[in-house]
Amino acid sequence: MKPTSWVGWLLLVAMGGCATRAAAQEPTMALLHPLFQDHAVLQRDRPIPVWGQATPGAPVSVAFAGRAVSTHAAGDGRWHATLPPAAAGGPYEMSVRSGHASQIVRDVQIGDVWLCSGQSNMELPVWRALDAGSEIASATEPGIRLFTVPKAAAVSPQSDFSASVAWRPASPDTVRDFSAACFYFARELRRTVDVPMGLIQAAWGGSRIEAWTSSDALRMQGGLGPALDVLALYARDPAAANERWGQQWQHWWTTRADAVAADAPWQPGNDSRGWQRAPATLGAWERWGVPALAGYNGMVWYRTQVTLSADQAAKRAQLELGPIDETDMTWVNGVAVGSQYGAGERRTYALPAGLLKAGANTVVINVLDTYGEGGLAGPASAHAIGLDDGTRIELDARWQYRVAPGAQAPPLAPWHAATGLSTLYNGMIAPLGAYGLRGMLWYQGESNTGDATAYLARLRSLRDDWRGRFGAHTPLLLVQLAGYGQPPVAPVESGWAQVREAQRL
DSSP states (O other): OOHHHHHHHHHHHHHHHHHHHHHHTOOOOOOBOTTSOTTOEEETTSOEEEEEEOSTTOEEEEEETTEEEEEEOOTTSEEEEEEOOOOSEEEEEEEEEETTEEEEEEEEEEEEEEEEEESHHHHOBGGGSTTHHHHHHTOOEEEEEEEEOOOOOOSSOOSSOSSOOOEEEEOHHHHTTSBHHHHHHHHHHTTTSOSOEEEEEEEOTTOOGGGGSOHHHHHHHSSOHHHHHHHHHHHHOHHHHHHHHHHHHHHHHHHSTTOOTTOOTTSTTOOTTOOEEOOTTOOOGGGSOOGGGTTOOEEEEEEEEEEEOHHHHTSOEEEEEEEEESEEEEEETTEEEEEEEOTTEEEEEEEOTTOOOSEEEEEEEEEEEOSSSOEEOSOGGGOEEEETTSOEEEOOSOOEEEEEOOSOOOOOOTTOTTTSSSHHIIIIIGGGTTOOOSEEEEEOOGGGGGGGGGHHHHHHHHHHHHHHHHOTTOOEEEOOOOOOSOOOSSOOOOHHHHHHHHHHO
């Protein structure tokens, strides 16, 4: 043979050998949904739903606890199977195979699974509880398994989690940041119900009950249709949804109890109601030295301008704002371009084509703060128009402000994370699929005390909504809302009392 032929022959042999080894050592792929991992707990005494992803149309077989079932992946690759009920016990292995791919998860227990959800009361971790050091040190409970759903808000139901997840046996390391209410509940319950327990924490501080309820369930309650329509539009066209929501917000402003005729602060050149110069440093309005703002919680309007050339105005652009505490509604040249809830978070809003113009462009922001310090953070350089060519034009540092007193709170955009409609259901409950549960624990209500008359209907809707997903007879256990702050010295109307009564009923 020629030397070049020898080289070709050797390469062919080498490549063939590699291909053989690759086939023999084909790595396992994740056929199972991330809920099904090492150390998982599955619900006892009920059919066990299992699902995942495989090659479209491929057969899938699942073996667990001496039982086996088979199915096929659908056209999108998703597959579902149901294992027969099993008594409490373990540990077991679950194996899944589809073609040459396989996956095995180990140390799976069968017991009772509890979903623990709500706002900060449920989210509060063990390390912040009373006698935390002792509680954490003694928290080795291998029969209790912990699973934390990553925080995520979405405008449509998600099938997967937003970040990696894992089941972890309870230990000083894993318990520290887990829900205290959820962990203490399971630890106490195991004194009389001695089975493995799986705890799924899905909680978000400051969240409203509407965020945890599906859009279908909210629509059945009535009154939320327009906002839900905007949410559906947001999933397809955020710019159009922002503009439409701005129109709804503006309608609220002009028809509220304290409305003044022709007062439209978002409009360029609207000089009524006495705008004043804001401090150059911006920051929390409580620190401006203005007596009326020293302890103020409510809305404050801000406005400024930015001057652009014709070439700059024609480019694709976004509005960049520094941290805002806590909710904003923002307009550019009288058109709503964004709204976000999040204390101390920066905002970036894409601007529709044709909105900017050569010359002066007006930026108006309504900031709502309900607790602690509030306002638009400095420095002035944090606020700018960013162009698609990388150019950044800072907004005029000569901000103006005006206070917007009044008892009524503005409507909140339906896509806000913790205060929106269905956002946390879509991002944190929907990915749980139909995972088998023994029950659901709910500790929430503070964020709904402002409109507590609606809470009874909201709570019943959440109960029925989640039962539709996890089982028609799944118990819902409530922690009645605790008192907060100094008690009044005389009888007063109380949204907190109304929420407690709704929970009692």
